[in-house]
Amino acid sequence: MFKFPQPIQNLINQFVKLPGIGPKTAERLVYFLIKQNNGQMTEFAEALKQAAQNLTFCAVCHNVSEKNPCLICSNPNRDHSTICVVAESHDQAAIESTGDYQGLYHILGGTISPIEGITPDKLKIDELIARIQKEKISEIILGLNPDLPGETTILYLTNLLKSFKIKVTRLARGLPMGADLEYSDEVTLANALKNRSQV
Amino acid sequence: MFKFPQPIQNLINQFVKLPGIGPKTAERLVYFLIKQNNGQMTEFAEALKQAAQNLTFCAVCHNVSEKNPCLICSNPNRDHSTICVVAESHDQAAIESTGDYQGLYHILGGTISPIEGITPDKLKIDELIARIQKEKISEIILGLNPDLPGETTILYLTNLLKSFKIKVTRLARGLPMGADLEYSDEVTLANALKNRSQV
Numbered sequence: 022m023f024k025f026p027q028p029i030q031n032l033i034n035q036f037v038k039l040p041g042i043g044p045k046t047a048e049r050l051v052y053f054l055i056k057q058n059n060g061q062m063t064e065f066a067e068a069l070k071q072a073a074q075n076l077t078f079c080a081v082c083h084n085v086s087e088k089n090p091c092l093i094c095s096n097p098n099r100d101h102s103t104i105c106v107v108a109e110s111h112d113q114a115a116i117e118s119t120g121d122y123q124g125l126y127h128i129l130g131g132t133i134s135p136i137e138g139i140t141p142d143k144l145k146i147d148e149l150i151a152r153i154q155k156e157k158i159s160e161i162i163l164g165l166n167p168d169l170p171g172e173t174t175i176l177y178l179t180n181l182l183k184s185f186k187i188k189v190t191r192l193a194r195g196l197p198m199g200a201d202l203e204y205s206d207e208v209t210l211a212n213a214l215k216n217r218s219q220v
Numbered sequence: 221m222f223k224f225p226q227p228i229q230n231l232i233n234q235f236v237k238l239p240g241i242g243p244k245t246a247e248r249l250v251y252f253l254i255k256q257n258n259g260q261m262t263e264f265a266e267a268l269k270q271a272a273q274n275l276t277f278c279a280v281c282h283n284v285s286e287k288n289p290c291l292i293c294s295n296p297n298r299d300h301s302t303i304c305v306v307a308e309s310h311d312q313a314a315i316e317s318t319g320d321y322q323g324l325y326h327i328l329g330g331t332i333s334p335i336e337g338i339t340p341d342k343l344k345i346d347e348l349i350a351r352i353q354k355e356k357i358s359e360i361i362l363g364l365n366p367d368l369p370g371e372t373t374i375l376y377l378t379n380l381l382k383s384f385k386i387k388v389t390r391l392a393r394g395l396p397m398g399a400d401l402e403y404s405d406e407v408t409l410a411n412a413l414k415n416r417s418q419v
Binding site: 023025026027028029031032034035038039040041042046048049050051052053054055056061062063064065066067068069070071072073075076085086087109110111114117118119120 | 222224225226227228230231233234237238239240241245247248249250251252253254255260261262263264265266267268269270271272274275284285286308309310313316317319
C-alpha cells in the first residue's frame with residue numbers, strides 16, 4: 022500500500038483534525054505548503070507555538086486572551102454595568118467588531134444541548150451568577166444564536182436571572198441586511214413582523 | 221476598530237495563505253484550535269516544524285521526499301526503464317496509490333501555461349532530457365491532466381521526445397468509474413468512443 026513520507030502524513034493528520042477539512046483537502050494543503058519555500062511552514066509552526074504559549078483565558082469573562090484579566094475586563098472606560106453573554110469567543114469577536122458595544126462580555130463556552138451532552142453545569146453559568154452577585158450589573162444582554170440550543174439557553178438563563186431583578190435583553194430578530202423577503206423563512210418573517218418598528 | 225489578540229491574528233494570517241481558506245474560515249479554524257486543549261496546537265506546530273526540517277527534494281525525480289535520492293529512485297526492485305512524467309508531487313502520490321505502477325517518476329513542477337508565465341524553461345524538462353540521455357529508458361508515460369496546460373505540455377514533450385526513439389505514451393482518456401453517460405461532457409464521450417476497447 023502506498024504511504025506518504027512520514028512528515029507529510031503527520032501534517033495531513035493534523036489538518037484532518039480541523040473542522041470541514043477531509044483527507045483530500047488536507048493533502049492539497051500540505052502539498053501547497055511544501056511547494057512554497059520552507060519559510061512559510063516554519064512561520065506557520067512559529068505562529069502555532071506562539072498562540073499555544075501566549076493565549077490564556079480571562080478569569081472574569083472566560084474569553085481567550087493574551088492577558089488575565091483580559092483587555093476588555095480591565096478597561097476602565099468600558100461600561101462595567103452591562104454584560105453581554107455569548108456562547109463562544111468568536112461570538113465575542115463578532116459583536117466586538119461592530120464597534121457598537123461598550124460593555125463587558127461573559128463567554129459561556131457553549132450552549133445547552135442535552136442531545137450533545139451539554140447540560141447547564143458544563144457551561145460557565147455559575148460563574149455568570151457569581152459575577153452578577155459580586156458586581157453592580159444593570160443589564161444582561163443574551164447574545165446567543167437564534168437556533169435550538171441558543172433558544173434553550175436563553176430560556177434557561179431568563180428563568181434563572183428572574184430573581185435578580187436586572188434587565189435581561191436578547192438580540193433583535195428580524196431581516197438581515199440585504200435579505201430578500203421572497204426567500205426569507207417563515208419564522209424570520211414572522212419575527213420581523215412582530216418586532217416591527219416605527220419609521 | 222476591533223483587533224484580535226496578536227497571536228490569534230498571526231495564526232489567522234497563516235491559515236489565510238492556504239488555498240481555499242478565506243478570513244472567516246481561518247478565524248473558525250483558529251478558534252477551533254483554541255477550544256481544544258493546547259496539546260493539539262503544539263503537536264500541529266511540531267508536525268509543521270518536522271516537515272520543514274525533514275522534507276527535501278529528490279535530485280533524480282524532483283519529488284518531495286525524506287531521502288535524496290528518494291525511496292522510489294533508489295529502489296532496485298522498481299522498473300528503471302520506465303519514467304512516468306507528472307506535474308506535481310501529489311500527482312505522483314495519486315498514481316502511486318493505485319499500486320499498479322512499478323516504474324520511476326519525474327516531477328515537472330507544473331505544466332506549461334504561458335498565461336501564468338510558466339514557460340517550458342521553468343519546468344524540470346532539461347532534467348528529464350538529461351535522465352533520458354544518461355539512463356536506459358524504454359518508455360515515457362505522460363501522466364498529465366487532460367486539461368489545457370496538461371495537453372499543451374503533452375504536445376510539447378511529445379515533439380521534444382520524438383528524436384529519442386523511445387515509446388511515449390499518455391494516460392487513457394474515457395469514462396471515469398461510476399460515470400453517467402447522460403451527464404458526461406462531449407469531449408469525454410468522444411474520447412471514450414474513439415478509444416473503445418474490444419470486450
